[in-house]
Amino acid sequence: MRVGIVGCGLIGQKRAAALGSATLVACADAVPSRAQALAARSHGARAEQDWRAVIAASDVDAVIVATPHDALAEITLAAVSAGKHVLVEKPAARSAAELAPVVAEAERRGAIVRVGFNHRYHRAFRKVRELLDSGVAGDLMFLRARYGHGGRLGYEKEWRADVRRSGGGELIDQGMHLVDLSRWLLGDFPHVGGRAVTAYWDMPVDDNAFLMLRTARDQVAWLHASCSEWKNTFSMEIYGRTAKLQIDGLGGSYGVERLTLYRMLPEMGPPETTSWEYPMADDSWEVELREFAEDVRLRRRPSAGLPDALAALKIVGTIYEESGLAHHP
Numbered sequence: 124m125r126v127g128i129v130g131c132g133l134i135g136q137k138r139a140a141a142l143g144s145a146t147l148v149a150c151a152d153a154v155p156s157r158a159q160a161l162a163a164r165s166h167g168a169r170a171e172q173d174w175r176a177v178i179a180a181s182d183v184d185a186v187i188v189a190t191p192h193d194a195l196a197e198i199t200l201a202a203v204s205a206g207k208h209v210l211v212e213k214p215a216a217r218s219a220a221e222l223a224p225v226v227a228e229a230e231r232r233g234a235i236v237r238v239g240f241n242h243r244y245h246r247a248f249r250k251v252r253e254l255l256d257s258g259v260a261g262d263l264m265f266l267r268a269r270y271g272h273g274g275r276l277g278y279e280k281e282w283r284a285d286v287r288r289s290g291g292g293e294l295i296d297q298g299m300h301l302v303d304l305s306r307w308l309l310g311d312f313p314h315v316g317g318r319a320v321t322a323y324w325d326m327p328v329d330d331n332a333f334l335m336l337r338t339a340r341d342q343v344a345w346l347h348a349s350c351s352e353w354k355n356t357f358s359m360e361i362y363g364r365t366a367k368l369q370i371d372g373l374g375g376s377y378g379v380e381r382l383t384l385y386r387m388l389p390e391m392g393p394p395e396t397t398s399w400e401y402p403m404a405d406d407s408w409e410v411e412l413r414e415f416a417e418d419v420r421l422r423r424r425p426s427a428g429l430p431d432a433l434a435a436l437k438i439v440g441t442i443y444e445e446s447g448l449a450h451h452p
Contacts, residue, residue, distance in 0.1 A: 124420075
């Protein structure tokens with residue numbers, strides 16, 4: 124698979140490093156020197172002045188879109204219209220309304236579009252999927268999760284604090300991962316409640332979001348996304364009728380990634396406990412890109428696709444509307 128990358132910042136560079144058997148042939152960035160640097164590290168790749176040249180190139184089969192939020196939908200729509208397959212970073216758009224034309228065009232063209240809900244591919248979550256599919260936890264009842272980082276000096280002046288570029292604050296940023304993981308584990312949420320607030324940072328978008336989502340079967344996801352956590356934190360607890368699964372950490376500043384299975388005994392009391400730790404380098408980027416390559420090769424619908432992003436953005440939009448906070452309409 125011959126790949127073009129639009130957006131050569133941190134995430135674009137991660138994507139390029141994880142291409143595996145795919146080949147980077149072209150890249151573009153709003154800062155030309157970033158595209159030039161990435162192309163120089165990839166034998167035979169070229170840096171284009173304009174992202175449109177990447178998606179128009181006859182030697183590009185698939186495009187990775189790794190830009191700030193305000194350009195994701197526009198570039199994905201143009202790439203799909205040009206006959207390319209796409210991996211677009213989450214949230215895929217600034218709102219459900221902005222994403223809807225992309226969904227329609229991808230369906231019309233038969234394009235493969237995967238959305239970068241990368242957390243599904245962390246080692247702990249791959250093991251969670253395996254354990255849940257084995258039936259070890261029984262029917263799932265509810266989950267609760269926290270995802271937060273501490274920010275940095277000048278955080279309120281970065282592009283994520285500009286609603287025109289970001290579409291919102293912490294909820295549409297890290298919160299999208301929590302919403303997607305919850306949907307992946309429990310299913311759709313027809314009942315959406317919660318509150319997004321600006322508690323600390325002097326910016327028009329939210330820095331904390333609190334959600335209670337319910338499935339049609341009354342399974343609840345209780346979620347908190349924060350950028351005033353002060354110590355980077357990730358924690359998710361998944362409760363079944365016969366076991367609980369707990370994921371802590373994501374590696375790096377979030378701490379060692381760890382999965383613990385608490386299996387209920389027939390006599391109840393203290394559970395049988397098994398833990399797995401993943402101190403090694405994060406390979407989720409490589410695994411996700413292999414999945415995308417297989418999507419394209421097999422012409423299969425991606426397991427994390429535009430319908431998932433659209434459903435998550437509708438939840439985000441509902442919370443923003445109810446909270447009266449700045450967001451992209």
